[in-house]
Amino acid sequence: MSHRNRRLTATGAAALAGTLLMLTACGDSDEGSGSDSDSGSSGSNLITIITPPSDNPFFKAEADAAKKEAEKLGYDTSVASHDDDPxxxxxLIDGAIARDSAAIILDNAGADASIGPVRKATEAGIPVFLIDREINETGIAKAQIVSNNAQGAQLAGQEFVGAMEGKGDYVELTGKESDTNAGVRSKGFADVISQYPDMKRVARQTANWDQQEAFSKMETILQRHPDIDGVIAGNDTMALGAVAALKAAKQTDVIVVGFDGSPDAIAQIKAGHMRATVLQPAALGAEQAVRQADKFIETGKTGQPEKQAIDCELVTKENAGEFGLFARR
Incomplete structure (x- = not known):
């Protein structure tokens, strides 16, 4: 039982005793016994979890992990998706404020667009803990816990260069321009690949983290550049779209590297259709955010710096069996 549960249990016992005394003195009056009291009690123990769409297995994994950890610590939970719509x-954040949430765990919908809503929650006395994606301001959220995207992108870039033996034409698929992670990963790829003058990027397009969009973009790119040697993508969803387009074009010898460590990507690596991915530990970041939220609720401090990064791991055919759902087994 967490410190919070022990405190609530003790408080609840005292409140129950007081209520019994009041009922004895006042008889069977219904006044003051409505749902407002129940709502306040629930709200004080509620952690609201908001993520991008759960049809992406990465976001589902972090939402599930946050929910499980919060409930293990004795909290009620509310889980919702903003669908990448600011x-x-x-x-959703207004709703969390209205419900008097004890904390908000948020994988946000834009590095700039999210600043105002995070500030609004904080000013309402509700601490916000960001996971996976940062915002472009510090001092508002209590924590910003993200994968070390620069380190992970360099791992991906090194594997990509090695697989292509330092030469050839390649395509880069990037994520949403509003997402800080997209830019950090793209820069990490470039920091490595730019050291090899015989590697030529013939196309760079955003597919907005989306598999179908990546498929369509790759189909168009292949019409203009049918002899590409490799594709490096800012996430696995786009990498899988590229793999599907390459299969449709019967170009299965093209090297594809992704980022996220999704189960579908790992399956493609095992099957030989992708070279590698970089696993970012979705569950671990979400669990850390919930534990820090619990500590902040208890003590007013997290004990950690606001900006926190968790290193990524390279997944290849050689070690693919060692990884499960966005985590090492």
Whole structure:
């Protein structure tokens, strides 16, 4: 049982004793016994978890991990998706404020667009703990816990260069321009690949983290550049879209490297259709955010710096069996 549960249990016992005394003195009056009291009690023990769409297995894994950890610590939970829509995110955060959440765990919908809603929650007395994606301001959220995207992208870049033996034409698929991670990963790839003058990037396009969009973009790119040697993608969802387009074009010898460590990507690596991915530990980051939220609720401090990074791991055919759902087994 967490410190919070022990405190709530003790408080609840005292409150129950007081309630019994009041009922004895006042008889069977219904006044003051409505749902407002129940709502306040629930709200004080509620952790709200907001992520991008759960049809992406990465976001589902972090939402599930946060929910499980929060409930293990004795909290009620509310889980919702903003669908990468800043307006919907604002509505969900307003709802969390209205419900008097004890904390918000947020994988945000934009590095700039999320600053205002995070500040609004903080000013309402609700601490916000960011996971996976940072915002472009510090001092508002209590924590920003992300994968070490620069380190992970360099791992991916090194594996990509090695697989291509330092030469050839390649394509890069990037994520949403509003997402800080997209830029950090792209720069990490470039920091490595730019050291090899015989590697030529013939196309660089955003597919907005989306598999179908990546498929369509790759189909178009292949019409203009049918002899590419490799594809490096800012996430596995886009990498899988590229793999599908390459299969449709019967170009299965093209080297594909992704980022996330999704089960589907690992399956493609085992089957020989992808060279590698970089696993970012979704569950670990979400669990850390919940534990730090619990500590902040208890003590007013997290005990950690606001900006926190967790190193990524390279997944290849040689070690693919060692990894499960966004985590090492």
């Amino acid at each position: 307006n919907k995110q604002s509505e």
